[in-house]
Amino acid sequence: MSGKAVDGTAAAHADTAATGLALPDDDGRLILVKELHGHSGCRLLLLRERDCDAYRVRKISGSAGYDSRLRDQRHKQCEMAALGLPCPAVLKEGLLDGGDLAGRYCFDMEYVQGQNLGDVLEHGDSALFDTVAGSLAATLRGLAATTSGCLPPGLFLDKIAAIAATIPPCLESGRDPGRMREAISETATHLAAQDWSGIPASQGHGDMTVENVLRRPDGTLCFIDFLDGPLNSCWLDVAKLHQDLQGHWFLRNLPDEQRSGPRGRGLRIAAAKLAALLHSRLHPLWPDLHGRLRVLTQFQLFRIVPYCRSDEILSFVLQRIRDIDKDATFP
Incomplete structure (x- = not known):
C-alpha cells in the first residue's frame, strides 16, 4: 500500500495501544506515523516498528457492517498474491483491542512506496x-x-x-x-x-x-x-x-x-x-x-x-x- 497521498497530519509518535488502534499482539512495537488518504471509507494508518525502519499499513474497517467486506478484500489480496499478481503482502489480521473502535476488523500489509x-x-x-x-x-x-x-x-x-x-x-x-x-x-x-x-x-x-x-x-x-x-x-x-x-x-x-x-x-x-x-x-x-x-x-x-x-x-x-x-x- 502506498503512502503517497496523506492527509497532512503530523507524525503521532505514539504506539498503537496509546492511540486505541492496536491489535492484541502489537505489544507496543508499532508506532503510528500518520494517517493516509483513502477512498473506501476505511481508515489507513502508516505504522513503523519501534526498533527499526520497517513500515506497514493497517487498513481498518469503516464500520462494523463493513467488516465482512474487508475480510473478503483481504482474502482476495492473498489470492492475487498466490497467483503471482504483484501486490502488498498481508502481514496479519485481527480485531482492534481497546479504544472507540474495539472489535473492528483490520489487517496489516506491506507498505509500498511508489x-x-x-x-x-x-x-x-x-x-x-x-x-x-x-x-x-x-x-x-x-x-x-x-x-x-x-x-x-x-x-x-x-x-x-x-x-x-x-x-x-x-x-x-x-x-x-x-x-x-x-x-x-x-x-x-x-x-x-x-x-x-x-x-x-x-x-x-x-x-x-x-x-x-x-x-x-x-x-x-x-x-x-x-x-x-x-x-x-x-x-x-x-x-x-x-x-x-x-x-x-x-x-x-x-x-x-x-x-x-x-x-x-x-x-x-x-x-x-x-x-x-x-x-x-x-x-x-x-x-x-x-x-x-x-x-x-x-x-x-x-x-x-x-x-x-x-x-x-x-x-x-x-x-x-x-x-x-x-x-x-x-x-
Whole structure:
C-alpha cells in the first residue's frame, strides 16, 4: 500500500495501544506515523516498528457492517498474491483491542512506496508508457489464465437495476439539478439493452484504476485496493483502466479551468497513448473485447453513480458515459 497521498497530519509518535488502534499482539512495537488518504471509507494508518525502519499499513474497517467486506478484500489480496499478481503482502489480521473502535476488523500489509499511474501519465514519457503497458498486459494475461466460463448476464442486469434504484447522496435531499435522475434512468435503460453474454469469468482485481496501480522506484508495478464482489472478470479490469484512460475519471478533481486547459489536454493525450499501447498488446489475446469495451467502460462508470456526493461529480460521470459513444480515440 502506498503512502503517497496523506492527509497532512503530523507524525503521532505514539504506539498503537496509546492511540486505541492496536491489535492484541502489537505489544507496543508499532508506532503510528500518520494517517493516509483513502477512498473506501476505511481508515489507513502508516505504522513503523519501534526498533527499526520497517513500515506497514493497517487498513481498518469503516464500520462494523463493513467488516465482512474487508475480510473478503483481504482474502482476495492473498489470492492475487498466490497467483503471482504483484501486490502488498498481508502481514496479519485481527480485531482492534481497546479504544472507540474495539472489535473492528483490520489487517496489516506491506507498505509500498511508489507513484500511481495518474502521476506517471502526468510526468512520464512515451518510452515509459510502453513499459507500463507491457507490465499491465502481462498482469491481465495472468488473470486471463484463470478464466472459467462466462459471467451470467443477469449479474450485470441486476447491478444496473440496483444502481438505477439507488439515490446518490448528492440527490437525497430531493434536489435534481439538470434532471440528473432522468439521466440516470436513461443510462440504465441504455445499458440494460446491451448484450451481456460472453463476458469471461476469471480472477480479477475489481478496481483497477490508475490510482490503484503503483509504479515502484525499480519500475515494477504493484496493485492495491482490491474490490470484492461477484463481478470478477479480466475484461472488467481492462474496462476499469479505461474508466480512467478514456472515461477520464482520474481528472474529476481538477478545477474546470485546468481540466479544459493545457494540463487537462496533456493528461487526456497521455491517457489515450497508454490506452492505445495497452490495446495493441491485448487485442491478440482478446480480439472480441474490442467491440465490447465501450459498453463495459460505460458500465464501470455507471457503478460510480451511487457514491457521488456532489452534483459536480455526478454530472461529470453521466457526461463521460455519454461522451464515450462519441470518442473517436477509443481503441
